[in-house]
Amino acid sequence: MLRLRKIIITHFKNYGLSSFEFTKNVVGICGLNGMGKTNLLDAVYYSCFTKSYFTNTDSLNINFEKDGFRLESDFENNAGSQKIICINRGSGKKEFSINEVQYEKLAKHIGVLPAVIIAPDDVEIIIGGSEGRRRYLDSVICQLDVEYLQQLIIYNKVLLQRNSLLKRFAEQGKTDYELLEVINNQLIVPAQFIFEKRMIFTQKLIPLIEDFYQKIADNNEQVNFVYTSKLQIESFKEILKQSFEKDRIIQRTAEGIHKDDIHFSLNGQLFKSIASQGQRKSLLFALKLAQYQLLKNYKSYSPILLLDDVFEKLDEKRMNRLLHWVCNENGGQVFITDTHKQRLENIFEQLNIDGQIIEL
Numbered sequence: 001m002l003r004l005r006k007i008i009i010t011h012f013k014n015y016g017l018s019s020f021e022f023t024k025n026v027v028g029i030c031g032l033n034g035m036g037k038t039n040l041l042d043a044v045y046y047s048c049f050t051k052s053y054f055t056n057t058d059s060l061n062i063n064f065e066k067d068g069f070r071l072e073s074d075f076e077n078n079a080g081s082q083k084i085i086c087i088n089r090g091s092g093k094k095e096f097s098i099n100e101v102q103y104e105k106l107a108k109h110i111g112v113l114p115a116v117i118i119a120p121d122d123v124e125i126i127i128g129g130s131e132g133r134r135r136y137l138d139s140v141i142c143q144l145d146v147e148y149l150q151q152l153i154i155y156n157k158v159l160l161q162r163n164s165l166l167k168r169f170a171e172q173g174k175t176d177y178e179l180l181e182v183i184n185n186q187l188i189v190p191a192q193f194i195f196e197k198r199m200i201f202t203q204k205l206i207p208l209i210e211d212f213y214q215k216i217a218d219n220n221e222q223v224n225f226v227y228t229s230k231l232q233i234e235s236f237k238e239i240l241k242q243s244f245e246k247d248r249i250i251q252r253t254a255e256g257i258h259k260d261d262i263h264f265s266l267n268g269q270l271f272k273s274i275a276s277q278g279q280r281k282s283l284l285f286a287l288k289l290a291q292y293q294l295l296k297n298y299k300s301y302s303p304i305l306l307l308d309d310v311f312e313k314l315d316e317k318r319m320n321r322l323l324h325w326v327c328n329e330n331g332g333q334v335f336i337t338d339t340h341k342q343r344l345e346n347i348f349e350q351l352n353i354d355g356q357i358i359e360l
């Protein structure tokens, strides 16, 4: 069981000082555009992930007219009540605590309060470059494997070091092969770890994505998902050796797990080049609900689901089926934003949902 009971938001984005109590499993949040619906969901997301879903630049989360922000959230899970406090004083480093105990490493918090968000721009995962798909995959695995995020942080740090080393070699016109070998070995360890985890978790995730896609699209389209990594073909050591000439010329690391991807195909062709709007939206929901289901399977309770402006996304019939599934069959807590209060009320009534509606 996982519930958010209350959140106190101070100077986070457009908020002054606001407090919200959540009394039901399904919470509808309504208000006109720009009122702070998405920001409220992001404050909840922040409490679960120690960061915003929408930006990596933490200063953008501080109210423009203030010097810092504070989030205080009261969660309840099987272990009891969990008070999360995050304070950003504008000095760069933030404080993040659970039940008054500061985290030494923020990464340790990921997965403690599992959550899944579906936001309007997420369709980029499907139509955009591979980075969005890696980010999706990482956000699935980070919440299931405590070591994963730490290894990813190490990999990215060493990758930057290797790239600046390649630049230095180019500037100096000579390569220090010994130093290169040292840094290669430092890169290989986290790369191998991440690769193996991605292999394991995509094997579990992909059947769920296919399943949800069939359910949502409601037809027999042949969809196919394949995790691809160069490390499937050769050891990373060998890859680094083979691509060194290229690395030297472009002055960065051409190959590695930072180039992994998930290929989506529809009837044998690249999904993003032939799929209709509706098919893209169906796939987006399939990806996110597969993440939800996988988390649920591992944790034995439902994660928190944050649905930002989803009503425009699918037709009413599909939307209702989905909402019925997440709100009535899962027992998890769901937050749904919408500009129309009436629409939320109607849906709650139609689907027999005993929900709470908050007006901003």
Ligand SMILES: Nc1ncnc2c1ncn2[C@@H]1O[C@H](COP(=O)(O)OP(=O)(O)O)[C@@H](O)[C@H]1O
Binding pocket: 012, 013, 014, 015, 031, 032, 033, 034, 035, 036, 037, 038, 039, 040, 060, 061, 062, 063, 064, 065
């Ligand atoms: N750091 C910030 N300081 C003040 N206002 C902000 C900040 N970040 C975003 N906003 C404002 O928040 C508002 C958008 O809130 P949002 O949650 O996206 O609204 P909604 O989802 O209800 O349409 C915008 O008016 C935006 O300018």
Ligand SMILES: [Mg+2]
Binding pocket: 037, 038, 039, 308, 309
């Ligand atoms: Mg919004």
